[in-house]
Amino acid sequence: MKPELDGNKSIYLQIAESIEDDILQNIIAEESQVPSTNQLAVAYVINPATAAKGINILVDEGILYKKRGIGMFVSSGAVKKIQTKRKTAFYDKFIVPLVAEASTLDISKNELIDMIKKEEKK
Amino acid sequence: MMLLEIKNISKSYGTIEALKDVNLNFSGNKIYGLFGRNGAGKTTLLNIISTRIFADSGNVKCKNIDITQQPKAIMENLCYMPEENYFPKDYKVKNILKLSQNSYPNYNKAMEEKLVKLFKINVNQKFSQLSRGYQSIMKIVIGMASYAPITIFDEPVLGLDAVARDQFYRILIEDFGMNPRIFIISTHFIEESADLFDEAIIIKEGQIIRQKSVESLLENNFYVSGKAEKVDEFSQNYKVLSTQNFHGMKTVVVEGDMSSIKQVPELTFSKLTIQKLFIHLVGEQNNEELL
Incomplete structure (x- = not known):
């Protein structure tokens, strides 16, 4: 769970992403319960409807499901789903700005590849 | 009821x-x-x-x-x-x-x-x-x-x-x-x-x-900034709420949904905070020009 939300992105998207992060890092395992809308609202001091909007995105994507009368749970296969989704966004979110900044700094393609290799070795 | x-x-x-x-x-x-x-x-x-x-x-x-x-x-x-x-x-x-x-x-x-x-x-x-x-x-x-x-x-x-x-x-x-x-x-x-x-x-x-x-509210306005002529070219199709000029760079607040626009090279788009939006909505028009 993020300690604090920031102003750069819609609050409900940050709620959804923060739960996804927890699932990817196995802080919340598949088939276990996620915090309720009200718990999220209190934790981040946000309107419960906003928290619900974030949760509902994940329900629509099949990452969470509702157990009637109990609460929201992580679907099995959720990790795979999130990985697939984020891989699609990876290019726009990381590669495009990386190449743009490298070009501004006059870093050649080979230098860039060397940097990636160096980081991989760590 | x-x-x-x-x-x-x-x-x-x-x-x-x-x-x-x-x-x-x-x-x-x-x-x-x-x-x-x-x-x-x-x-x-x-x-x-x-x-x-x-x-x-x-x-x-x-x-x-x-x-x-x-x-x-x-x-x-x-x-x-x-x-x-x-x-x-x-x-x-x-x-x-x-x-x-x-x-x-x-x-x-x-x-x-x-x-x-x-x-x-x-x-x-x-x-x-x-x-x-x-x-x-x-x-x-x-x-x-x-x-x-x-x-x-x-x-x-x-x-x-x-x-x-x-x-x-x-x-x-x-x-x-x-x-x-x-x-x-x-x-x-x-x-x-x-x-x-x-x-x-x-x-x-x-x-x-x-x-x-x-x-x-926040999805309905955004900042566009960059070189003045590029910003003007972009913003002519939008309702402009305010304008700020600084060293040949121009920043305008326009009405529209940022997520629906096509990114333009050399222009930066960003969201307003609710406080800034409020100031633009209820404040005097173009008050930043006075600075």
Whole structure:
């Protein structure tokens, strides 16, 4: 769970992403319960409807499901789903700005590849 | 059935039009933020809802009953904590709490005690001896404990330090989650409280200029910045709210949904904060040019 939300992105998207992060890092395992809308609202001091909007995105994507009368749970296969989704966004979110900044700094393609290799070795 | 509905309200004081044809729907148990500059008409509006004053025209309905005809219709559903202090000055805090318990049908003593403890209120002090901050806290305690279906706070955090403001926001959200009701909260602390609200109501010179969720307000405007000619080229298809020039760089605020635009090289697009948006909406046009 993020300690604090920031102003750069819609609050409900940050709620959804923060739960996804927890699932990817196995802080919340598949088939276990996620915090309720009200718990999220209190934790981040946000309107419960906003928290619900974030949760509902994940329900629509099949990452969470509702157990009637109990609460929201992580679907099995959720990790795979999130990985697939984020891989699609990876290019726009990381590669495009990386190449743009490298070009501004006059870093050649080979230098860039060397940097990636160096980081991989760590 | 709509608990609270405001139709075509106007109110003048002499030649000054405090409210001009105000229409508002409070469609459910939500937290409504009421934002406006000093003198925009916030308090006049709240005073009309609470039947402390009456509108020149239009009507306010509570559960379909016109409250001008039957003030009781709203009074039994309402707790209004105005900005100015209306408690008897020589009363002790504990007497004011007792008085409140008798005034509001759903009053919850346990909530009162919880808040008295949380805010470390000395109930034996006279109200007039309380600091500005503690006078605000008293209103928070009574408003929260009233459990009135319509609870109105006019500037509840005035004079409160950052810790106490945060405590109020937390209590509000925690309790609202369990016991939803209509909250109408006017505040100048827009940025730090924006995430609390279901809907923001923005009032300017006696008129409601926006009533929608904070999220959708923010999705409706964005900054474009870059070289002046590039910005002009882009923004000619948009309504421009404000312009700022700085060393050949230009930044404009335009109306539109940022997520629907195609990115343009050499231009930077970014979201406004709610506070900045508010300033652009209710402030003087192009005020930054004066800097």
